[in-house]
Amino acid sequence: MARTPDVRRASTALRSPVTFSLLAGVVIGAVFLVGTGADPFAAYGAVITGSLGADGIGATLTTLTSVLGMALALAVPLRAGLINLGGDGQMVLGGITAAVTGLYSPLPPSLTAVLALLAGTAAGGAYAALAALCENRLGVPLLVSSLLLSYPAISLASYLARYPLKEPGSSLPQTRRLPEGVALPAFGSSTVTVGLLVVALAAGAYWFTDSRTAVGYEIRMTGLNPRFAAYAGVDRKGLTLRLMATSGALAGLVGAIGVLSFPYRFLDGSLTSPGYTWTGLTAALLASASPLGTVLASFFFAVLQVGGLAMERTTEVPRELTQVLQAIVIVFLAARLRFPRRRGASGGHQPVTQGEPA
């Protein structure tokens, strides 16, 4: 008992696979850079200044809104061991629903914006619930049902943007611009909207539910051992349904925020092409869906994504490097490597006797 719990926690965190994977990614990335003749310090410096400097922070926070939103959407079911692979479809459905609501709502603009946000959220939630019902009622595995249901949703949105809702005279597959005022308020002249606040609130709610409520407890226990949870009377099907609905709702919210921000319309492919869903899934996996970790990992990936572009502009290094970094992190994490313990070989499954080994 020589060490305090805080020190012990810190040393555990240092040895964790997450820390190891992140450092390994950075180091191996540096080796790549040196190998191609670039200066790793300059490249990483460009990533940092490009994403966190005065010119980049706005873009980073805008990206963070979507990445964190999707990361939360995927973390919520992941906390119970469920994987929602239909994030793209739910997000796009949320986006197109928000666009339709924004274009046709008879309410005043500010109320319409709120309504569009809610409608997009509801649409995403309902669609994801459908995937959960496929598993609960028909026995289609959630991985399959969520992924496959994604495609018709994307196609439907694409059709609507190309035909019935298409902006007359435009060469792009996009809807008309939302009426003046149907938008989320932005901070100053930046592209950062109150959407970021909404997503941050969602993250706070997730943290609270996870650590302070009976439902959150049941979700965590289901993720750690589903048979244990079922044995104690947790209704797995009901939980799956509720978690998927929440997950889809968050994804729909991200889609709606995307449509209610610049360029204030639904442009086919603009929500899916930046890969928010996959970045979000990676962030959630990286953090094992823990609330705080998901936020940190999302921020990390938002920085990489925006900083990679800046690095490409200011140095000769292509931004694909940041994707290489991301991939290395995932590979290391999948291998579950960790820093070796100082005390020699691990003891396998030896029961811990009283207290810390002195």
Add this chain to the structure above:
Amino acid sequence: MTPQPSDRPAGAVQAPAVELLGITKRFPGTLANDAVDLTVRHGEIHALMGENGAGKSTLMSVLYGMTRPDAGSVRIDGRDVSFGDPGDAMAAGLGMVHQSFKLFDSLTVAENVVYAAEPRRFGFVDRAAARGRVRELADTHGLTVDPDARVGGLPVGLRQRVEILKLLHRGARTLILDEPTAVLTPAEADALFAVLRSLAAQGRTVILVTHKLREVLEVSDNVTVLRDGRVAARLRTATTTADEIAAAMTGRAVELDRVHAPGARGDVVLDVTGLNAGDAVRDVDLTVRAGEIVGVAGVAGNGQSELVEALAGLRPVTAGRVTLSGRDVTHASAAGRRAAGLAYVPEDRHAVGTAPAASVADNLAMGHHRTALSSRRGLLPPAAVRTHAGRLVERFGIKAATPDLPAATLSGGNLQKLLIGRELAHDAPLLLVEQPTRGVDIGAIQNIHDQIIAYRDAGHAVLLVSAELSEIRGLSDRVLVMYEGRVTAEYPKDELDERTLGLAMAGGTARRPGAGQDGDED
């Protein structure tokens, strides 16, 4: 290529078959083996005993090349050896039957036996030779088994024979058996002992790792008892007693096989009529009254687990009726049954009864998180979870450094105490308990038994499923025997005797419930 058993006479003056000298193995925080010496002569059946965590498994993994010792040496037939992996150990004539068998279910007995050491002909597996080899080995050692049977369809006792045949085929002269009778009926265990004696008589050496006193006394020649990583006693079976071995294992005198006094019966709490759950449970009738422990005996796999799962709401009931304290819960969910007054200690504490990766506190909160610990708004304050954990840790003597550590760090006995404590704390009218002391130390067994008896004496009904006959005898007020999914016999406490019980478990005599004078079935 076909090794023959050595024909050395037992007990001749020669180097010991296995000699472990001063084996020391340290794991972080524990000294698993502390200068352990073990000498096993040729042709001997040597029992290695000790509670969980005494160092038996570590010592055997050192011998079998799975763990490298920090100090000490291993000698086989007087020669120093150093095994890098089990392959080396096998080449030196050792063979180990693990607790969980390592067989291919879809292959035949002969194919399993010769696997990785097949007799070949023109580069192909010579099936006829394989079958002949199995017959020959089986005949020599009384290990009768059909070489062409699919392993997947064989009962556990026969699968164990296949494991032994496999080792004999590869020329093992020393066999290590890890808790071999855990899954066997008394009759199967007797058959195994006969095989072991015959192997020893032919000069092979057997090391029996076990915690069952009775079988050690019955079959072994010598006993080495480990406690806390050290040799606590070296005994000759012929001159020792169960009490002496138990005292050496625990370091204190233990009262073995205590038969508890019967309880005071009250109203019917659990009433089951014509219960069916798929094919596993068929037409089961039973009642459990308040203040009564009803034991369910049977060889593993005769529907006991499925019966309990069906009662707990984890397996659909296909026909019949289940009433709990007068409420029909036949089709209630697991949560609904718990709400109606049921607590449940499942057989598999790692896979079902706990979440080993979750903290001790979180594990103790399960089931209480919606009732005692949670406010009306569904909040679950971490402080309440911790306080609750502290209370149960103290009340049930769970040894946990802090409740924040993962439950996986607890020893088997402590994890079981956690599980039983959590379920007893529900104070539910009915407790279902499966294998409450499997893999638990002798010292902890007594504690757990006392807890169950106290729970009964507080006026609760208990349904106990156990493969340990002594446990069933000691605790139960009434015993049912399950065979092939049915309740085939019922005995009141004063008519219990281990022989008839063992016979009934093997499907021998069927004594129908209700045929006796017990007036409970109406």
